[in-house]
Every structure is written in structure tokens, then in C-alpha cells.
Amino acid sequence: MRKPSSAGVASSFLFIVAFVPAAFSQNADAIIRRAENLLKGKTSKGTFIMRVITPDYTREMRMESWWVENDKALIVIRSPKREAGNKTLKIKNEIWSYLRNTETTIKIPPSMMLQSWNGSDFTNDDLVRESSVADDYTHKIVATEVIRNEKCWKIELTPKPDAPVVWGKLHYWVRQTDNLPARVEYYDERGKLMRTMVFSAYKAMGGRKLPSTWTMINDADPGHRTEFGILDISFDIKISDRVFSFQELERGNRP
Amino acid sequence: MKLPLTLAVKRASRLLLLSAFWIRGADAQDWLSFSGYVMDVPVYQRVNGTLARFFGSDRDQWLNVARVRLRPTASLWGNARVALEYEITSLYHSAPLFFDIQTTRNKRQVVDLTWNPVNQPKYSVIHFVDRLHLDQSLGFADIVIGRQRIAWGTGRIWNPTDLFNPINPTSFAKIEKDGVDAVLTKLTFGDFTDLTLVYNPQEGWNTSNAGFRFRTNYAQYDISIVGGHFDKRVVMGGDFAGNLFQAGLRGEGILSADRHNLSSSFAKYILGIDYQFTSKLYGLMEYHFNGEGAKDKLAYDLLRLARGETINVGRDYLALQASYLVHPLVNTMLSYMRNLDDKSQFVGLLVSCSVTDELAVALGGQLYVGDDFTEFWYYPGAVYVKADFYF
Numbered sequence: 073m074r075k076p077s078s079a080g081v082a083s084s085f086l087f088i089v090a091f092v093p094a095a096f097s098q099n100a101d102a103i104i105r106r107a108e109n110l111l112k113g114k115t116s117k118g119t120f121i122m123r124v125i126t127p128d129y130t131r132e133m134r135m136e137s138w139w140v141e142n143d144k145a146l147i148v149i150r151s152p153k154r155e156a157g158n159k160t161l162k163i164k165n166e167i168w169s170y171l172r173n174t175e176t177t178i179k180i181p182p183s184m185m186l187q188s189w190n191g192s193d194f195t196n197d198d199l200v201r202e203s204s205v206a207d208d209y210t211h212k213i214v215a216t217e218v219i220r221n222e223k224c225w226k227i228e229l230t231p232k233p234d235a236p237v238v239w240g241k242l243h244y245w246v247r248q249t250d251n252l253p254a255r256v257e258y259y260d261e262r263g264k265l266m267r268t269m270v271f272s273a274y275k276a277m278g279g280r281k282l283p284s285t286w287t288m289i290n291d292a293d294p295g296h297r298t299e300f301g302i303l304d305i306s307f308d309i310k311i312s313d314r315v316f317s318f319q320e321l322e323r324g325n326r327p
Numbered sequence: 328m329k330l331p332l333t334l335a336v337k338r339a340s341r342l343l344l345l346s347a348f349w350i351r352g353a354d355a356q357d358w359l360s361f362s363g364y365v366m367d368v369p370v371y372q373r374v375n376g377t378l379a380r381f382f383g384s385d386r387d388q389w390l391n392v393a394r395v396r397l398r399p400t401a402s403l404w405g406n407a408r409v410a411l412e413y414e415i416t417s418l419y420h421s422a423p424l425f426f427d428i429q430t431t432r433n434k435r436q437v438v439d440l441t442w443n444p445v446n447q448p449k450y451s452v453i454h455f456v457d458r459l460h461l462d463q464s465l466g467f468a469d470i471v472i473g474r475q476r477i478a479w480g481t482g483r484i485w486n487p488t489d490l491f492n493p494i495n496p497t498s499f500a501k502i503e504k505d506g507v508d509a510v511l512t513k514l515t516f517g518d519f520t521d522l523t524l525v526y527n528p529q530e531g532w533n534t535s536n537a538g539f540r541f542r543t544n545y546a547q548y549d550i551s552i553v554g555g556h557f558d559k560r561v562v563m564g565g566d567f568a569g570n571l572f573q574a575g576l577r578g579e580g581i582l583s584a585d586r587h588n589l590s591s592s593f594a595k596y597i598l599g600i601d602y603q604f605t606s607k608l609y610g611l612m613e614y615h616f617n618g619e620g621a622k623d624k625l626a627y628d629l630l631r632l633a634r635g636e637t638i639n640v641g642r643d644y645l646a647l648q649a650s651y652l653v654h655p656l657v658n659t660m661l662s663y664m665r666n667l668d669d670k671s672q673f674v675g676l677l678v679s680c681s682v683t684d685e686l687a688v689a690l691g692g693q694l695y696v697g698d699d700f701t702e703f704w705y706y707p708g709a710v711y712v713k714a715d716f717y718f
Binding site for chain 2: 124126128129131132151152153154156157163166173174175176177179180181182183184185186187188191195313314316317318319322323
């Protein structure tokens with residue numbers, strides 16, 4: 073057998089150094105995109121229950137939403153009665169709120185993105201930015217771990233330079249069997265864990281399998297969490313552009 | 328026989344409601360939605376001594392405002408619906424009041440749909456229809472006919488472009504603006520571009536009001552142009568809402584002119600900025616120029632203020648507001664307003680607590696400071712509790 077020449081070894085090493093991490097990185101990128109797409113689809117329409125749970129109280133809110141990719145969303149609160157009819161309209165990185173009781177429309181300024189969205193552990197910023205998990209971060213598989221008996225890729229997401237994101241890094245677990253997300257950890261710029269999203273109750277809904285309960289645990293405020301329960305959902309349906317307009321935002325009743 | 332306008336509209340309103348119930352009576356669960364709230368506001372207020380002596384009234388007054396608001400909505404054929412907001416308000420006051428707290432018919436309401444079955448010296452009950460409108464969506468346009476809220480303007484404290492139903496920012500017993508009797512057509516030219524045409528009839532054609540608002544979104548700014556003929560005057564103006572770096576920036580203004588008396592022309596405008604400092608602390612600042620008002624306190628038009636025809640009598644104002652979320656269910660709001668000409672001031676503090684999903688309780692206080700006969704000198708200081716329950 074011919075021994076490999078030193079030049080051959082060097083070129084193989086260079087190939088490995090230059091291309092293998094890129095291929096691995098691209099793989100992580102594809103995994104994240106696939107997981108996000110399975111969760112969100114190109115369009116979706118659904119009904120949800122949001123429960124804000126703290127050691128002192130629990131609040132429940134039922135809402136309907138319409139999404140077109142990550143660019144457009146209309147969320148209408150159906151209960152409780154006090155909030156019913158309030159709406160949130162998101163177009164790319166702009167958000168408007170319509171308050172039913174005072175019949176007013178408010179444009180949300182960028183600084184208000186930090187504000188809690190309807191008293192939950194989500195912020196207005198989540199509505200705008202969460203969509204950029206695939207585009208605004210670089211992705212790298214850092215481990216393989218088991219979460220609730222499911223083998224998962226653990227992927228580290230690091231913000232791209234100048235990306236408009238608020239997190240220092242994310243850890244994102246994707247189940248290897250069905251490419252669905254299992255867990256996401258959000259770290260601030262100092263590496264402190266701020267919150268954790270846990271996906272559970274996987275079942276068939278809207279023609280695909282997906283987690284029907286999403287729980288955002290506020291790690292900075294122990295005991296506080298927000299649960300999203302999907303009651304029904306349809307994916308990749310035709311949604312008129314008119315749903316995402318001032319006309320619908322300010323229409324008195326349902327869109 | 329020619330029916331007076333008010334009578335004709337009253338009969339049409341009844342017919343509209345009866346039609347809605349008759350046409351869709353079979354599947355009531357799907358087409359009828361119902362909501363409303365009950366609110367009670369006990370108030371202690373202290374009137375300034377000079378005014379109390381002048382009117383022969385007690386300085387210390389106890390009030391209670393109780394409101395029940397019912398909001399049924401019925402879907403009709405196609406994309407049509409009829410919406411009603413009916414309210415019963417009772418008011419107890421231990422001494423005569425200088426300013427109306429109850430809703431009274433405003434100048435944009437052509438039909439009197441307010442009834443006053445109880446009218447005792449210290450206790451009164453009124454009930455009234457504050458919204459009753461038929462909405463028809465045609466896709467490219469929405470048509471709304473009847474008593475409705477017309478929401479023009481972007482300001483948080485003042486809305487000079489609200490030519491229909493402005494609300495006094497110091498009011499604490501009301502949360503919604505009065506309804507306006509109008510025919511409104513909103514033509515849509517895109518997701519964020521529309522043209523609203525409004526006709527607000529009055530008893531005479533010459534006194535009727537008509538206006539337009541063209542709104543669009545450009546470079547992340549919501550921009551509007553408004554104009555029309557209101558109160559026999561020509562009005563032109565506009566508003567915007569956008570961002571200045573991380574802050575929200577808003578402005579709106581109008582020019583109002585009487586073609587027969589140009590010297591009476593005036594401008595009104597506001598410029599406001601708000602900022603969310605932390606996830607819990609929010610601040611807002613708004614400047615208001617009120618060209619209709621007077622710089623000299625002796626020239627204030629107090630009668631119009633007492634009748635609710637204007638909400639401020641001075642010329643220049645500054646308002647500051649800060650809110651802090653003490654707990655996810657407890658919010659505090661501090662408000663400050665200053666008449667920059669006569670230096671009178673208003674300070675308000677409100678602590679509100681969400682007791683359950685549907686019940687909220689708030690404790691508020693209002694303090695008015697000013698020299699004799701300045702604007703806020705006329706207002707009584709007040710402490711109140713506000714409880715509201717939605718159903």
C-alpha cells in the first residue's frame with residue numbers, strides 16, 4: 073500500500089479544516105430552518121390559550137392569530153372580556169395595538185419592544201424578533217443530548233455581527249426523530265440564562281405533528297412562566313393581505 | 328307629512344334594531360355577541376373656598392358615579408353588523424357641582440338619545456345610547472352609519488385633529504369618547520392607506536359638518552391629512568406617528584378659519600414623545616398649543632368649558648406622564664399637566680390593580696394648584712376609587 077505523501081496529508085488536513093466545519097454548520101442551519109418551518113409554516117391561522125403562571129396568580133387569555141411567514145401577524149384577544157377585541161398587528165418590525173375599550177390605535181415605538189406583551193413572559197420584541205432565529209444567528213451543533221427520552225441535537229446560536237438581536241446566545245435542542253424543537257435557552261450578553269422555552273404535548277394538528285404546548289420559563293424570575301396551548305391550527309392556507317391592514321385592525325369585531 | 332330629522336332618525340334606529348333581531352333570530356348563538364361593564368367611582372372632592380362661597384356650596388363634597396354599559400353586537404347579512412352601546416349612569420352628589428360629570432348630549436349628536444328619569448337635587452339617573460351604528464364592509468370600503476366613535480389623531484393626551492369627540496384628559500369617570508351621529512365611508516387603497524369621508528348632520532344643512540382624513544404609512548411613519556367644514560369653519564391639518572431613534576414621536580395639528588371672519592382663525596397642535604425606559608418604567612411628554620384659548624386668565628371662556636364644548640381654555644400646555652409596573656397586576660401612573668401661561672398645574676396619581684381577569688380596582692388622586700382664576704384653580708382636588716367589572 074502506498075503511504076500517503078506529506079503533501080497529501082497536508083491537503084487532506086486543509087480540506088477537513090476548511091470544509092468540514094462549514095458542512096456541519098450548514099447542517100445546523102438547515103436543522104434550525106426545518107424546525108422553525110415545521111412550527112410556523114408559510115402561513116398559519118390558529119386559536120391559542122395563553123396562561124401566565126406565577127406563584128401569586130394565574131391569568132388566562134384566549135386569542136386567535138393569523139401569520140404570514142415571520143413578516144405579518146394579526147393577533148386578536150377573545151377573552152377575558154376586559155381584553156376581548158384588543159388586537160396586535162405586526163408588519164415586519166413595526167407593531168400597532170388596537171385597544172377595543174377606548175377604540176384607539178397606538179403605534180408601538182422601538183423602546184416599547186421591551187414591554188411585556190399582554191402581561192406574559194413574552195415581550196413585544198419577541199413578536200418582532202423571534203422570527204429571526206434562522207437568519208440573524210450562526211448555528212453550530214455542539215452536542216447530542218436526550219430530552220424526555222428523545223435524542224436531540226443541541227445547537228448553539230450566536231448572533232451575527234450587527235444583527236438586531238437582544239440575546240447573547242441561544243441553545244436550541246431539535247429532536248432527531250421528527251426535526252421538531254424540544255427546548256430553547258436564551259442567554260444574555262453576559263452568558264446568564266434568562267429564560268427557557270420548553271415544547272411538549274406533541275401531537276398531530278393542522279396536518280402535521282407539532283408541540284401543542286409551549287412554555288416560556290422566566291429564569292430571571294423564578295416561579296414565573298407563560299404557557300401557550302394550541303387549540304387548533306391550520307398551516308399554509310391562503311390568507312388575504314387585507315387581514316394585515318389598518319382596516320382589519322380597527323374593525324370593531326372579528327376579522 | 329314631513330318628519331323632523333331627530334324623530335326620523337329615532338324611528339330608523341328602532342327599525343334597525345328590530346330588523347337585526349328579526350332577520351337573524353334563528354341562530355342567535357352565532358350572530359349575537361354581548362359584552363359590557365359595570366363601574367363604580369366613589370369620589371371625595373374639595374372645592375376651592377372662593378368658588379364654594381360664591382355658589383353657596385359646601386367645600387367638601389361626596390360623589391358617587393355608577394355606570395353600567397351594555398355592548399351587544401349583531402352580525403347581519405354578509406359583512407354587515409349592527410353595534411349598540413347603551414349606558415345607564417347614576418350620580419349622587421352631596422353638593423351642587425360646577426362641572427358636569429355625567430355624559431350630556433354633545434354638539435355632534437343630532438338626535439337626543441339621552442333620557443333622564445330621575446333628577447333629584449342630589450341624585451340623578453340618566454340612560455343613553457352612546458353607540459348605535461350599522462357597519463357594512465364592501466371590501467374596498469367600509470360604511471358606518473349611525474352614532475359612532477370617530478378616532479382621529481395620534482396624541483396620547485390631546486387630539487386637536489379629533490374634530491368629533493375630544494375627551495378632557497383630567498376626566499377619570501369615563502374611558503370612552505362620546506358617540507357622534509354620522510355617516511362614515513372609509514375607502515381602502517392599500518393595507519395602510521385609506522381615505523375616510525365623514526358627514527355629521529345637524530338640524531340645518533348649513534350647520535352640518537363634513538370632513539375627510541387621508542392616512543398612509545411611509546418610511547415607518549403613519550401620516551394623515553385631515554380637512555373639512557366644522558362648526559361653520561374651514562379646518563385643515565394632519566397628524567403623524569413614528570419613531571425618533573428608540574422613542575415614539577407623535578404630532579398633530581389643525582388650522583381653523585372662518586371665511587367671513589379671518590381674524591378669528593386659530594391653530595392647535597401637539598408634539599409628543601414617549602419612551603420605555605425599562606420593561607417596567609414608561610414615560611411620556613406632550614406639548615399642546617391651543618390657539619383657540621387665551622393667554623390671559625381673565626379672558627378664559629369658562630362657560631364653554633363648563634358645557635363641555637372645549638377641554639382647555641388656556642394657550643400653552645405641557646403634560647408629563649410616567650407609569651411604573653410595581654407588579655404584573657399593579658400599575659402606578661403619575662400625571663402632571665401645566666398651563667404654561669397662567670402657571671396653574673394638575674397632578675394626578677393612579678394606582679390600579681387587576682384583582683381578577685375581569686375585575687380591576689384603582690385608587691386615584693388629583694391635585695390642582697394655581698393662583699385665583701387661573702385655569703386649574705377652578706377644578707376641585709379629588710380622591711377616588713374606581714372599580715370596574717367586565718362581563
